[in-house]
Amino acid sequence: MPDDKKAIFANITADDVANEAGVSRWTVNRAFRKEASISPKSLEKVRAAAERLGYVPDLRAASLASDRSNLVALLIDDFANPHKLVMMERLTRILRREGWDILLINTLDRNDAGHALLNASQRRVDAVILIGLQFDDDMLETALHARRFRKLIIFARSSRNPDTISIAVDDVESMNEMAIYVNERGYRRPMFLAGPRTSSAHLLRKETFVEYWRQHFGIEPETVEVSAYDPALASDVVENVLSSRNPAMLPDILVCENDSLAIGATDVIRHKLGLRIPEDIAITGFDDVPQADNPNYSLTTYRQPLTEMVEYLVEVLSNPDQTNLNRLFTGALIARRSA
Amino acid sequence: MPDDKKAIFANITADDVANEAGVSRWTVNRAFRKEASISPKSLEKVRAAAERLGYVPDLRAASLASDRSNLVALLIDDFANPHKLVMMERLTRILRREGWDILLINTLDRNDAGHALLNASQRRVDAVILIGLQFDDDMLETALHARRFRKLIIFARSSRNPDTISIAVDDVESMNEMAIYVNERGYRRPMFLAGPRTSSAHLLRKETFVEYWRQHFGIEPETVEVSAYDPALASDVVENVLSSRNPAMLPDILVCENDSLAIGATDVIRHKLGLRIPEDIAITGFDDVPQADNPNYSLTTYRQPLTEMVEYLVEVLSNPDQTNLNRLFTGALIARRSA
DNA sequence: GCAATTTTTGCTCACGGGAGCAAGAGGAAT
DNA sequence: ATTCCTCTTGCTCCCGTGAGCAAAAATTGC
Known part of the structure; x- marks a missing residue:
C-alpha cells in the first residue's frame, strides 16, 4: 500500500x-x-x-523559535537504589501530566557529570534536575559555570549552593523524629550506619542523630561508614564490625541513613550473624522503598512526601524566578516491625 | 558579578x-x-x-535542519518491576556512549500509550523503544499508523508485528532450558505461575513449559495466573491457591514467569504458609533481578544478556533498514539455592 | 447605522544550524 | 611555470515554528 x-x-x-x-x-x-x-x-x-x-x-522548531523547550534533563547517577525507581515513576508521571518532557541522562560517575550537563545543554533544556549523591558542591560550581539552562534543581537532597534550587525532606526534622522514636522505644545502644561522605556533599542525617543522642544521653553513639549506598557493601561492613563482638557489646539498634543500607544490614544480621530482628538488634532505614514493606524486612523507616515534592517542582519549573525557591518538606515516620 | x-x-x-x-x-x-x-x-x-x-x-537546530534528532523515546509502563531499573541503566549508559539521547516517557496505562507516542512524535525522535507489557499488537497497530518516527523497537519482548523490530531473549529456548533443569533436578509436580494475558500480548514462556511437560510426562502441569507482575499480588494468588491444600497435593516447584512473581511467591510460602524453600517447595524465576542474588531469595532464574541486546539495539538504530532486524538472544540459567 | 473597540488573521523577521554547490587555496604532475 | 586535481571554505537556500505588529473582521455602544 x-x-x-x-x-x-x-x-x-x-x-x-x-x-x-x-x-x-x-x-x-x-x-x-x-x-x-x-x-x-x-x-x-x-x-x-x-x-x-x-x-x-514539531516541538523542535517551536522550541527553537520560542526559546522554551518544555524539556527538562533528569540526571541520575545511581540506578542500583530502588528508591530511584520510585522517584522516577513519580517524576515522569507528574511532569508529563503538566506538559514537561524528560531527557534521561545516566551520569556514570563524578567525572562524567560535566559531560552529562553538556548533553543537556545541547538540547537546550529549560531545567536540569539532579537526583543523586555524587553531585557535590564542587561539581555544582562547574555545572553552573557552563550552564545553558535556566534552573538547576537538586531533588531529594539539600544543597547550600545559592544558585541551585533544592527540593528535599528536612533532614534535621526527620532524623530528630527518628531519634525520638528510637529513644522512646527504649533503645539505648544505637549504632549509626552512614553512607559515603563525598567531600562537601553531606546529608545532615548522621549529624542530627549524633547530636540528639549527645544532648539526651551525653554520649556519642557509635557510627560506621559504608563507601556506597549498596546493600551488599553494607552487609560486608556490618559483618566486619559486628561479627567479632562480644554479644554484650552489640548495639541494640542500627539506625541507617537509608533503606538500601538497612536492607543490607538486615540480611547479614539475620543470615550471617544469626541474630533476630528486632529482638537482638533492631533496624531503621530511610526512604520507605517498596521492599521496606515486604514481610522479610518490615522496615521502620521514613517516607518522603514525593508527590508533594514533585508537585512543587512543577511549580518551580514555571516560576520565572531562579533563586530562593528552596523548600524543605516534612514526611512521615513509618513504624513497622524492625524497630 | x-x-x-x-x-x-x-x-x-x-x-x-x-x-x-x-x-x-x-x-x-x-x-x-x-x-x-x-x-x-x-x-x-x-x-x-x-x-x-x-x-x-544547539541540537534542536541541527536536528531541524538535518532531519535526524539522535533522540530516541523510551516508553516504559511499569516502574514497579526492579528489572526495569536494570534495563534502564544499561540502555541509558550504552546509548549515551554511542551518542543517542533518551526521552523518557512513562506510559501510564494502555489507553495512554497513544498519547505517549504522540509525545515522542512531537519531538521527532528517530526511534521509539518500548519496554513493557501492555504494548499489545492492537496498540502497535495504532502506533504504527500515527507514527512520525522511523523505527519502533520492542525491547525484551518478542512481537509478531512485521513493522516492528523486536530484540529479546528467545522465550522458547530459555524456558526449555529451565524445564530441563526442573526435570533433571527431579521435580515432578510443577506449578506454573504466569502473569496477565493481555489480549494478544503474550510471552511464550508458559506455553513452552507446559508443552515440554506434556511431551515428557504426558501430563499438563497446573498453571495459575496473576493479574499483574506485582509481588504482592503474586503473594495473594499463591496464598489463595495453596493455603487450603492438603500437603500431599502441593506442587514441589513453582516455576514463575519472572522474578517479581517468584519473589512474591517466596515471601508468602515462607511467611504465611510456613514452608521451606526449596525443601518443601522450590521456586524459579526469570530475569535475574538484583534481589534474586540476595541470600533471602537466592533465586534460580534466567539472565538475559542485556548488554549484548542493547549493543545490538544501537546497531539497529544506525541501520538504514527498517525491517527484518528482529533478533533473539540466548541468556544463561543461573542456578541458586531456591531450586 | 456609524464610530470605537476588541478579536482574529496574515505577515515580516528571526531562531540556529545542515545540505549541497561553487569558488578559493594548496599541492602534485608535467 | 602551467595545468589538473583535491581539500577547504563561503554561500544560498532551506528546516518548521513563534513573537509581535498591522490589517482585517467581528463585536459593542449609542
Missing part, C-alpha cells in the same frame, strides 16, 4: 494543514498553541484538517 | 564564534560535526574560540 507508506513518511507541516483548511499557516500553529487567540470556527477547521492529514506540531 | 551573569545567560551562537575565530559560521559548525571536512588549523582556531566563549551547538 504505497499510499499508506506515503502517509507514514511524509512530513506534514503546518503549511499543508493551512492549505487543507483554507487558512494561513499561522492560524494553524495558533490552533495548537495553548495561549493563542483563535476563533472557535477556525480552530475546528484546523483540527479537522490536521486530523485528516495526520499533522503533529 | 554582572559579567559572569551575562556569560551564563547570553546565547552564544556559531556566528559569535565565527567572529571570534575569524572564520565563517559554516566553518564553525563544521568543527562540531563529525563527518565534516575541515583543516586542522581552523579546527583548532574554532575550538579555542568556542572554549573562550562557552559555545555549545
Whole structure:
C-alpha cells in the first residue's frame, strides 16, 4: 500500500494543514498553541484538517523559535537504589501530566557529570534536575559555570549552593523524629550506619542523630561508614564490625541513613550473624522503598512526601524566578516491625 | 558579578564564534560535526574560540535542519518491576556512549500509550523503544499508523508485528532450558505461575513449559495466573491457591514467569504458609533481578544478556533498514539455592 | 447605522544550524 | 611555470515554528 507508506513518511507541516483548511499557516500553529487567540470556527477547521492529514506540531522548531523547550534533563547517577525507581515513576508521571518532557541522562560517575550537563545543554533544556549523591558542591560550581539552562534543581537532597534550587525532606526534622522514636522505644545502644561522605556533599542525617543522642544521653553513639549506598557493601561492613563482638557489646539498634543500607544490614544480621530482628538488634532505614514493606524486612523507616515534592517542582519549573525557591518538606515516620 | 551573569545567560551562537575565530559560521559548525571536512588549523582556531566563549551547538537546530534528532523515546509502563531499573541503566549508559539521547516517557496505562507516542512524535525522535507489557499488537497497530518516527523497537519482548523490530531473549529456548533443569533436578509436580494475558500480548514462556511437560510426562502441569507482575499480588494468588491444600497435593516447584512473581511467591510460602524453600517447595524465576542474588531469595532464574541486546539495539538504530532486524538472544540459567 | 473597540488573521523577521554547490587555496604532475 | 586535481571554505537556500505588529473582521455602544 504505497499510499499508506506515503502517509507514514511524509512530513506534514503546518503549511499543508493551512492549505487543507483554507487558512494561513499561522492560524494553524495558533490552533495548537495553548495561549493563542483563535476563533472557535477556525480552530475546528484546523483540527479537522490536521486530523485528516495526520499533522503533529514539531516541538523542535517551536522550541527553537520560542526559546522554551518544555524539556527538562533528569540526571541520575545511581540506578542500583530502588528508591530511584520510585522517584522516577513519580517524576515522569507528574511532569508529563503538566506538559514537561524528560531527557534521561545516566551520569556514570563524578567525572562524567560535566559531560552529562553538556548533553543537556545541547538540547537546550529549560531545567536540569539532579537526583543523586555524587553531585557535590564542587561539581555544582562547574555545572553552573557552563550552564545553558535556566534552573538547576537538586531533588531529594539539600544543597547550600545559592544558585541551585533544592527540593528535599528536612533532614534535621526527620532524623530528630527518628531519634525520638528510637529513644522512646527504649533503645539505648544505637549504632549509626552512614553512607559515603563525598567531600562537601553531606546529608545532615548522621549529624542530627549524633547530636540528639549527645544532648539526651551525653554520649556519642557509635557510627560506621559504608563507601556506597549498596546493600551488599553494607552487609560486608556490618559483618566486619559486628561479627567479632562480644554479644554484650552489640548495639541494640542500627539506625541507617537509608533503606538500601538497612536492607543490607538486615540480611547479614539475620543470615550471617544469626541474630533476630528486632529482638537482638533492631533496624531503621530511610526512604520507605517498596521492599521496606515486604514481610522479610518490615522496615521502620521514613517516607518522603514525593508527590508533594514533585508537585512543587512543577511549580518551580514555571516560576520565572531562579533563586530562593528552596523548600524543605516534612514526611512521615513509618513504624513497622524492625524497630 | 554582572559579567559572569551575562556569560551564563547570553546565547552564544556559531556566528559569535565565527567572529571570534575569524572564520565563517559554516566553518564553525563544521568543527562540531563529525563527518565534516575541515583543516586542522581552523579546527583548532574554532575550538579555542568556542572554549573562550562557552559555545555549545544547539541540537534542536541541527536536528531541524538535518532531519535526524539522535533522540530516541523510551516508553516504559511499569516502574514497579526492579528489572526495569536494570534495563534502564544499561540502555541509558550504552546509548549515551554511542551518542543517542533518551526521552523518557512513562506510559501510564494502555489507553495512554497513544498519547505517549504522540509525545515522542512531537519531538521527532528517530526511534521509539518500548519496554513493557501492555504494548499489545492492537496498540502497535495504532502506533504504527500515527507514527512520525522511523523505527519502533520492542525491547525484551518478542512481537509478531512485521513493522516492528523486536530484540529479546528467545522465550522458547530459555524456558526449555529451565524445564530441563526442573526435570533433571527431579521435580515432578510443577506449578506454573504466569502473569496477565493481555489480549494478544503474550510471552511464550508458559506455553513452552507446559508443552515440554506434556511431551515428557504426558501430563499438563497446573498453571495459575496473576493479574499483574506485582509481588504482592503474586503473594495473594499463591496464598489463595495453596493455603487450603492438603500437603500431599502441593506442587514441589513453582516455576514463575519472572522474578517479581517468584519473589512474591517466596515471601508468602515462607511467611504465611510456613514452608521451606526449596525443601518443601522450590521456586524459579526469570530475569535475574538484583534481589534474586540476595541470600533471602537466592533465586534460580534466567539472565538475559542485556548488554549484548542493547549493543545490538544501537546497531539497529544506525541501520538504514527498517525491517527484518528482529533478533533473539540466548541468556544463561543461573542456578541458586531456591531450586 | 456609524464610530470605537476588541478579536482574529496574515505577515515580516528571526531562531540556529545542515545540505549541497561553487569558488578559493594548496599541492602534485608535467 | 602551467595545468589538473583535491581539500577547504563561503554561500544560498532551506528546516518548521513563534513573537509581535498591522490589517482585517467581528463585536459593542449609542
